[in-house]
Amino acid sequence: MIKILSLILFILLALVGRERGIKTFFTFYLSLLLIIFYIIFMSFGLNAIILAIITCILASVISLFMLNGYNVKTKASFISIMVVLVFIFLLVFFIGKSSSIQGFSNDSIESIGAYSFEINYDMCDVFIGMYLVCSIGTLIDTSISISSAVNEVYENNKKITQKELFKSGMNIGHDILSTTINTLYFALVCGFIGFFLWHRGGTLGYLLNYKVFAQEVIKVLIAFIGSILIIPITAFISSHFIINDSY
Amino acid sequence: MSKKRILLIALTILSILSIIFVYNDYFLYKxxxxxxxxxxxxxxxxxxxxxxxxxxxxxxxxxxxxxxxxxxxxxxxxxxxxxxxxxxxxxxxxxxxxxxxxxxxxxxRDKYIVILLVLFIDLIFFITGKRGLKTLISLLVNIIISTISIFVVSKFQNFNILVLYILVSILFISLSLFITNGKSRKTLAAIISSIVSLFTSFSLVFILIKFFGDHLSIWTMEYIEIIYDYQNYFYVSILLCGLGAIMDISITITSALSELIEKNPKIKTKDLKKSGREISKDIIGTMTNVMLFTCFSSVIPMMLLALKNNVLLSDAISLYGELELVIVLSSCISIVLAIPISLYISLLILHRNKRKVK
Structure with a gap:
């Protein structure tokens, strides 16, 4: 099934995006491989948070520099992503640790029941890392959209000041924010219908404090917060880089 | 400017109050x-x-x-x-x-959720200002529609959920695009292209899974026991996962084309197609990555637990990763298909109209 779908995706990408499409296909699989290696290395017992951060850095390198080339735009995006990543990490770290966000709950007892829970590995760190990896895709997407647009504005009017460039970057950011949030909402909520059906008798107070609900809502909100924060940061860094690079 | 400042100060005070409230809301609980x-x-x-x-x-x-x-x-x-x-x-x-x-x-755990929620709403207003309101309203509408649809599903268990969610997704598309972009020919073009792309790609994937997907272990999905027709539950996940991304692509392409037509009404169809292609090349790469990281990251804990219990990697992937990967790949297919479809439909709706005016 995976092979058939991949083949169709490959053909479509090649038809629609030509060379760039084929490149996209390979980046996609490289990123998938990256996630799988991330899981394998975790199973070896290396620290989950450090591995997640390395995965995020590599993911940005792959989709920025391999797909879009090494230039001012991608450099600015890369630095902006790292800045936001640090912020999100601190946020998730404190919230995740104090709310015991880790692990599974009663809901999945049937699928995890066969396994031993004594894995000698901190599951809380795994979840913190997962939130970072979950947000990195949208960070890359938003950031590269803004920095290319800022660059485009500069190419059309080389006399523009840094402040004006920053402003147009923010403007573009406003335009993409609502669609980004939409994309994330559907991508993250689609699997949630079952949860609500399962707990349909539950009160709001019960749901709000329930582990799985908290896990999912925190995941969605972290991705949202990341995709907002990346806007001013990329607008600032890319306008700074582009202006200073031209000297 | 001062009005804006007052609003922001009010927002800050409101945020602090709501966080204080949620730290002391013990009386709400029995x-x-x-x-x-x-x-x-x-x-x-x-x-x-x-x-x-x-x-x-x-x-x-x-x-x-x-x-x-x-x-x-x-x-x-x-x-x-x-x-x-x-x-x-x-x-x-x-x-x-x-x-x-x-x-x-x-x-x-309610206080952690409220802290993040407050942070999210504040950031939207502080960074995007008044325009953030539209984003929030469209998000709220989506949440309300989702809640109602779940309510309907839980009330009428023997209802075909796939049919229900096909109807609901049309509602999702029309409302979110309408709220964020207002009433215009551009919005109409985006709505029609989203719906057409969604159904084209969904039918394609649906047929493929019907023919080749016998081995898929759909029963391993979470919460599957509660759902009457679990086969359809899987299709609903596929349908909804790429929905936002399809809207994203179609609105990007239609806005760009309408901008070009507005700036130069005499622009040739050939040139429009070429610019549309250029724009789309830039977005597919990162959009497919968004789907991959956002959706596939949810399998990490389960796969890790399996690997830690000495399950073979290939088994762990096929048990816990395959379904999610099918969903991700299907949404990627719909993203790619959405590009030519929205290009063609927006040319049809936006450009033909210009010719008539002349």
Whole structure:
């Protein structure tokens, strides 16, 4: 099934995006491989948070520099992503640790029941890392959209000041924010219908404090917060880089 | 400017108040809540499980203000059991005479959700200003529609959920695009192209799975036991996962084309197609990555648990990763298909109209 779908995706990408499409296909699989290696290395017992951060850095390198080339735009995006990543990490770290966000709950007892829970590995760190990896895709997407647009504005009017460039970057950011949030909402909520059906008798107070609900809502909100924060940061860094690079 | 400043100050005060409120909302709960004031961990060597000696004060109900002691079993790996920290609020069950705690039910997590929610709303207003309101309204509408649809599904169990969600997704598309872009020919073009792309790609994937997807272990999906027609539940996930991304692509392409037509009404169809292609090349790469990281990351904990239990990698992937990967690949296919479809439809709607005017 995976092979058939991949083949169709490959053909479509090649038809629609030509060379760039084929490149996209390979980046996609490289990123998938990256996630799988991330899981394998975790199973070896290396620290989950450090591995997640390395995965995020590599993911940005792959989709920025391999797909879009090494230039001012991608450099600015890369630095902006790292800045936001640090912020999100601190946020998730404190919230995740104090709310015991880790692990599974009663809901999945049937699928995890066969396994031993004594894995000698901190599951809380795994979840913190997962939130970072979950947000990195949208960070890359938003950031590269803004920095290319800022660059485009500069190419059309080389006399523009840094402040004006920053402003147009923010403007573009406003335009993409609502669609980004939409994309994330559907991508993250689609699997949630079952949860609500399962707990349909539950009160709001019960749901709000329930582990799985908290896990999912925190995941969605972290991705949202990341995709907002990346806007001013990329607008600032890319306008700074582009202006200073031209000297 | 000053009006804006007043609004932002009001927002800040409101945010602080709501966080203070959620830290003290004990009276809202019927269940007894214990605020943890001290935790002593009693580790045992070579043992996964350890005991936490917890001291805390009851915050609501009959025994408010009384201090209690209770023990909790926590696990070092934190796979299933909760770990309790100082300053956590926990739901507890008291014995009938109110002398001791007989069970710890859950951790009170509402405050963390509210903190993040407040942060999210504040950031939207501080960074995007008034325009952020539209984003929030469209998000709220989506949440309301989702809630109603789930309510319908749970009330009418024998309803075909796939048919229901096909109808709901049309509603999702029309409302979100309408709210964020207003009433215009551009919005109409985006709505039509989203709907056409969604159904083209969904039918394609639907047929493929019907023919080649016999081996897919759909029963491993979570919560599947509760759903009457679980086959359709899987299709609904595929349908909804790429929905937002399709809208994203179609609005990007239609806006760009309408901008070009507006700037130069005499622009040739050939040139429009070429620019559309250029724009789309830039977005597909990162959009497919968004779908991959956002959706596929949810399989990480389960696959890790399996690998830690010495399950072979290939088995772990096919057990816990395959379905999610099918969903991700299907959404990627719909993203790619959405490009030529929205290009063609927006040319049809936007460009033909210009010719008529002439």
């Amino acid at each position: 269940n007894t809540i214990l605020k943890v004031t001290d935790v002593k961990n009693d580790y045992k060597e070579n043992n996964e499980y350890y005991t936490q000696h917890i001291t805390g004060v009851i915050k609501n109900g009959e025994y408010k203000g009384k201090t209690f002691k209770v023990n909790n079993t926590a696990a070092k790996s934190k796979v299933y059991d909760d770990t309790i920290y100082k300053n956590n609020d926990i739901f507890v069950e008291l014995s009938k005479d109110g002398k001791k705690i007989i069970a710890i039910n859950d951790i009170k």
